[in-house]
Amino acid sequence: MLHNSLENLISQLLDTTDLWFDFRNNISSSNIDSYASLDTSYRQQLRSLFTQTEDSLISLSSVEFKEGLSDQEMQSKLDQLETYFNTAENYIDTLESLLRKTVVSSSVTESFLSSQKQQQISYRSQFLSLHSQFLSFDTSVDSFLSLYQSSQDTLAKQVAIAQLNHDNLFVNTASNLKTAQINYQRSSIDLEKREDQLQLALADATTARNTAQSNHDSAIYSAQLSVSDARSALEQTTRNYNKSIVKAPISGEIFQITADIGQTVSPSQKLLSIVDTQDVSVDIMLPKKQYDQLVIGDRVTVDVQGSVSTGIVSTLSSVADTNLQYKVTITLENADLDTVGILAKVYLLLNSEYVLLPVNTLMPVSSSLADVYIYNFGIVEKKSLQLGKTYNSLVEVYTPLDTNFEIITSDMSRYRDGMEITKLTPQK
Numbered sequence: 001m002l003h004n005s006l007e008n009l010i011s012q013l014l015d016t017t018d019l020w021f022d023f024r025n026n027i028s029s030s031n032i033d034s035y036a037s038l039d040t041s042y043r044q045q046l047r048s049l050f051t052q053t054e055d056s057l058i059s060l061s062s063v064e065f066k067e068g069l070s071d072q073e074m075q076s077k078l079d080q081l082e083t084y085f086n087t088a089e090n091y092i093d094t095l096e097s098l099l100r101k102t103v104v105s106s107s108v109t110e111s112f113l114s115s116q117k118q119q120q121i122s123y124r125s126q127f128l129s130l131h132s133q134f135l136s137f138d139t140s141v142d143s144f145l146s147l148y149q150s151s152q153d154t155l156a157k158q159v160a161i162a163q164l165n166h167d168n169l170f171v172n173t174a175s176n177l178k179t180a181q182i183n184y185q186r187s188s189i190d191l192e193k194r195e196d197q198l199q200l201a202l203a204d205a206t207t208a209r210n211t212a213q214s215n216h217d218s219a220i221y222s223a224q225l226s227v228s229d230a231r232s233a234l235e236q237t238t239r240n241y242n243k244s245i246v247k248a249p250i251s252g253e254i255f256q257i258t259a260d261i262g263q264t265v266s267p268s269q270k271l272l273s274i275v276d277t278q279d280v281s282v283d284i285m286l287p288k289k290q291y292d293q294l295v296i297g298d299r300v301t302v303d304v305q306g307s308v309s310t311g312i313v314s315t316l317s318s319v320a321d322t323n324l325q326y327k328v329t330i331t332l333e334n335a336d337l338d339t340v341g342i343l344a345k346v347y348l349l350l351n352s353e354y355v356l357l358p359v360n361t362l363m364p365v366s367s368s369l370a371d372v373y374i375y376n377f378g379i380v381e382k383k384s385l386q387l388g389k390t391y392n393s394l395v396e397v398y399t400p401l402d403t404n405f406e407i408i409t410s411d412m413s414r415y416r417d418g419m420e421i422t423k424l425t426p427q428k
Contacts, residue, residue: 085131092124248274280332282311282344285325290348291316294328301356301394302332303345306410308361309333311346354388354396361409362387362395373408373415375423380408382417 256273259265282302286294294313302311315329330346345358362370365384374381388396408415415421 089131092120250274281314282330282332282346284328284330284346285321285323286328287325288320291326291328294348300330300346300348301358302330303358303409304332305342305344308358308407308409354398355401356394357385357397357407358409359390359393359395361407361412363412373412373417375406375408375421378420378422380415380417380419380421 252274254272255275257271258273259269259271265271282304294316296313296316298313300311300313302309309332311330311332313328314331315327317327320326357372362372362385364370368387369384370387371382371384374383384399385401386398388398390396
């Protein structure tokens with residue numbers, strides 16, 4: 001920026017000089033040659049100095065000059081600039097002297113001359129401003145050079161200290177390296193010894209492992225033999241135990257024992273009787289005439305200690321006993337009994353298609369009507385029945401009955417219709 005401004009100012013001065021020499025008739029002849037000679041000399045000096053200082057101005061105004069210029073080169077360029085500014089100032093003085101000697105004529109009016117003088121004053125003002133900038137820049141460069149020199153001194157001291165530290169570090173590193181080499185050699189020797197020891201320990205461990213494996217295999221073999229012997233003994237004991245147990249052919253309840261503990265028995269002797277309790281049944285003996293009227297599946301009425309239920313003929317023996325009686329087995333439905341050996345009453349209605357009830361379970365209303373109490377889920381209910389023929393202690397019931405009905409057959413005077421009662425289950 002500084003060299004561009006200065007170049008523009010010098011160019012304007014030269015143009016103005018050219019203009020005034022065009023008005024040389026207004027300057028006395030005794031002075032014109034002298035001014036012309038000065039003008040030529042200053043122009044040559046300015047041209048030469050500008051060429052020399054142009055690079056200096058560019059270098060000094062660049063941010064990279066600190067690396068590209070030495071202290072002496074920088075000072076030399078500043079001196080060239082100072083000479084250039086002095087020459088330019090002398091040239092301005094010469095031009096002002098030329099203006100003062102110019103006279104007014106028809107070609108140069110008073111107003112024109114006055115404006116040129118004002119312009120010349122402006123040139124000088126611009127020059128002084130540029131020169132002031134240069135002096136300020138010169139001062140900044142001097143300050144920078146001084147700071148730079150101080151920095152160089154500080155840097156030199158730091159380099160010296162760094163070199164000293166480097167030397168000390170090198171000495172210490174060499175000493176530490178030698179110590180490390182000695183320690184490495186010792187460690188290598190110790191490592192070799194430990195490797196030998198580890199090899200010996202590995203050999204001992206291998207021998208111990210092989211011995212332990214052999215002992216383990218022997219122990220396993222012995223244990224397997226022991227297990228095999230124990231299994232054989234267990235199987236034999238199980239067989240003996242199974243042979244010592246007499247198993248019943250069916251599951252049920254012991255009904256009769258015919259031998260005592262410690263009694264001598266023969267192989268074919270009966271020791272006890274077992275009754276199958278899964279199905280409750282009643283065995284009856286019938287003469288041939290009544291036996292022939294029954295078929296398997298016939299329904300009968302059974303009274304077991306006051307509990308009346310329905311039974312089904314399930315077995316008809318085809319062989320009569322010594323009294324010419326035939327055995328008939330009746331299986332009970334919905335009977336909550338598990339006691340064997342008790343007596344029951346079986347009512348057979350031969351040649352009848354109706355249900356039979358014991359007469360003592362009825363509360364007569366008329367010759368053909370009677371009431372009964374039934375148990376219905378904890379409630380006593382009275383039900384009227386239409387009656388039919390009477391067979392000894394049984395009577396036909398014409399009214400259809402649900403097979404799930406439970407008829408109360410004992411002490412009916414204790415009950416009334418709608419009464420809540422609890423049904424007791426016989427203890428086993």
